[in-house]
Amino acid sequence: METSDSRASGDPLVVLTDVQKHYGDFQALKDINLTVHRGEVVVVIGPSGSGKSTLCRTINRLETISSGSITVDGRELPKEGKPLAELRADVGMVFQSFNLFAHLTILENITLGPMKVRGKKKADAEREAHELLERVGVDAQANKLPAQLSGGQQQRVAIARALAMRPKLMLFDEPTSALDPEMINEVLDVMVGLARDGMTMIVVTHEMGFARKAADRVVFMADGLIVEEQQPEGFFTSPRSERAKDFLSKLITH
Numbered sequence: 001m002e003t004s005d006s007r008a009s010g011d012p013l014v015v016l017t018d019v020q021k022h023y024g025d026f027q028a029l030k031d032i033n034l035t036v037h038r039g040e041v042v043v044v045i046g047p048s049g050s051g052k053s054t055l056c057r058t059i060n061r062l063e064t065i066s067s068g069s070i071t072v073d074g075r076e077l078p079k080e081g082k083p084l085a086e087l088r089a090d091v092g093m094v095f096q097s098f099n100l101f102a103h104l105t106i107l108e109n110i111t112l113g114p115m116k117v118r119g120k121k122k123a124d125a126e127r128e129a130h131e132l133l134e135r136v137g138v139d140a141q142a143n144k145l146p147a148q149l150s151g152g153q154q155q156r157v158a159i160a161r162a163l164a165m166r167p168k169l170m171l172f173d174e175p176t177s178a179l180d181p182e183m184i185n186e187v188l189d190v191m192v193g194l195a196r197d198g199m200t201m202i203v204v205t206h207e208m209g210f211a212r213k214a215a216d217r218v219v220f221m222a223d224g225l226i227v228e229e230q231q232p233e234g235f236f237t238s239p240r241s242e243r244a245k246d247f248l249s250k251l252i253t254h
């Protein structure tokens, strides 16, 4: 692996050490060593099948790892029960498909977690939900069902829902790749705002504009390995590895 130029200065929030992940005989993550500092924004980029989603999913234990260790805020990931539910609240995740609860209103989608996992009173949870919906620009939709919103609006609700748990870290797995082009920016703008507010973020995306604006570091993966890490400008203008050069040349000509 080639060395990183990270300019992050916070203390380590997420530490992956020698992480291996197998699906049967297939190894999806190989020797992953990655430290994400508090307040740092890391963009993960790489070809399809390189292990980007698997990496995200191991960090909030949607997937178990075969060996190695992962700590969040100094603690090994809990295996089950209430501690695991708390970890999932501490590590917010936003997927490509918005995964809102279809039968609940937008407001109920936001308040459910804080009431169930964080023990918030309904009135407090609703007040905070409105503040968050305001922040992501969809408070006018609070009483609608998810299906009544555009994709971009639903994704912004999904972000607000994760934020309602007051996470220490946010994981985004290709949050804009299912959106129509005109809705991509409204979601990216919310994410840039979050980054500016100091949220620690791991973002799987091929949106170079976002990476350039908001990322402290780009991590390039191929075949389950971290092949290269650099600051975004350096990565996009002069990638060091042949794999990254090849990947970027294809990305740009699309």
Ligand SMILES: Nc1ncnc2c1ncn2[C@@H]1O[C@H](COP(=O)(O)OP(=O)(O)OP(=O)(O)O)[C@@H](O)[C@H]1O
Residues within 6 Å of the ligand: 023, 026, 028, 046, 047, 048, 049, 050, 051, 052, 053, 054, 055
């Ligand atoms: N549940 C699973 N069982 C078996 N193999 C899996 C499973 N999930 C992922 N894989 C394999 O692990 C590898 C990495 O998958 P992953 O979804 O992490 O890739 P990715 O980088 O996110 O790709 P994409 O850009 O297409 O989303 C792939 O080869 C995939 O087929």
Ligand SMILES: [Mg+2]
Residues within 6 Å of the ligand: 052, 053, 054, 173
């Ligand atoms: Mg993926």
